[in-house]
Amino acid sequence: MRASAAGGLSLAALSGAIRRNPAYLHQYVTRGSPRLLAEGDRRVLAAMLGVSEAALGGPADGPVDGDASFALPRLDIEASAGPGAYNDGELVLGIDGVDGKLARALRLRPGKAGLITVRGDSMEPGLLDGDQLIVDLTDRAPAATARVYVIRIEGAIMVKRVGAGEGRLTAVSDNPAATVPVGEIEVVGRVVWRMGAPR
Incomplete structure (x- = not known):
């Protein structure tokens, strides 16, 4: 599946996203087992990778819905708004969907965005503990005007306001x-949307 490599997602991560064992898609690609992907698995993978279901063995005349939900991988990391959550590598926990119109408005690309959870209070009042953040994983180049990014410092994942200047990045709470x-x-990616309880 060339699309998985292009999207920066491993076959093991994609297998986890459809709640299968880590070797499931590797076996599908290399051994042809299973012969066909289940319809639900195919639909999720097609949305994540930005390909048609036909490219994954589905019917060529499948329905197309321009307003369909946009699949977002829920990443097994928490963007700490405190001292930082340590993480050896991002894993896909599952898939959540957001409105397709919202995804288009945010210019999200399949396989290039993720959903994470805020922990801590260092970004209050803008971000609260428990908020869900949509992160654009393609935007890793902060500008002089600081914006909110998910970053990693010494292996710790956190969400901070990041700007660029004088040849270096600066991060503040x-x-x-x-x-x-x-x-x-x-820089992991830029926060483009917050979902949380009404304030």
Whole structure:
């Protein structure tokens, strides 16, 4: 599945997204087992990879719905708005859907966005503990005007306001009482939408 490599998702991660064992899609690709993907699995994978169901063995004349839900992988990381959540690597926990019109308005690309959960209070009042964030994984180049990004510092994942200037990135918390760890900033993606309880 060339589309999985292009989208930066491993076959094991995609298998997890459809709640199968990590070797499921590897066996499908290399051994032809199963011969056909289940309809539900095919639909989710097609949405994640931005390909037609026909490309995954589905019927060539399948329905097309321009307003269909846009599939977002729920990543097994929490963007700490506190000291930072340590993580060895992002894994796909499952798939959530957002409105297709919203996805188009945000210019999300299949396989290039994810959903994560905020933990902590360092980005209050803008982001609260438990908020769900849609992250555009293609936007990894902060500008001089700081915006909210998911970043990694020394292996810790966190959400901070990040800007670029004088040849380096700077990260700050919105909560003035919170600090940011010292270390090299690696940008994971830009926060483009917040979902949370009414305030």
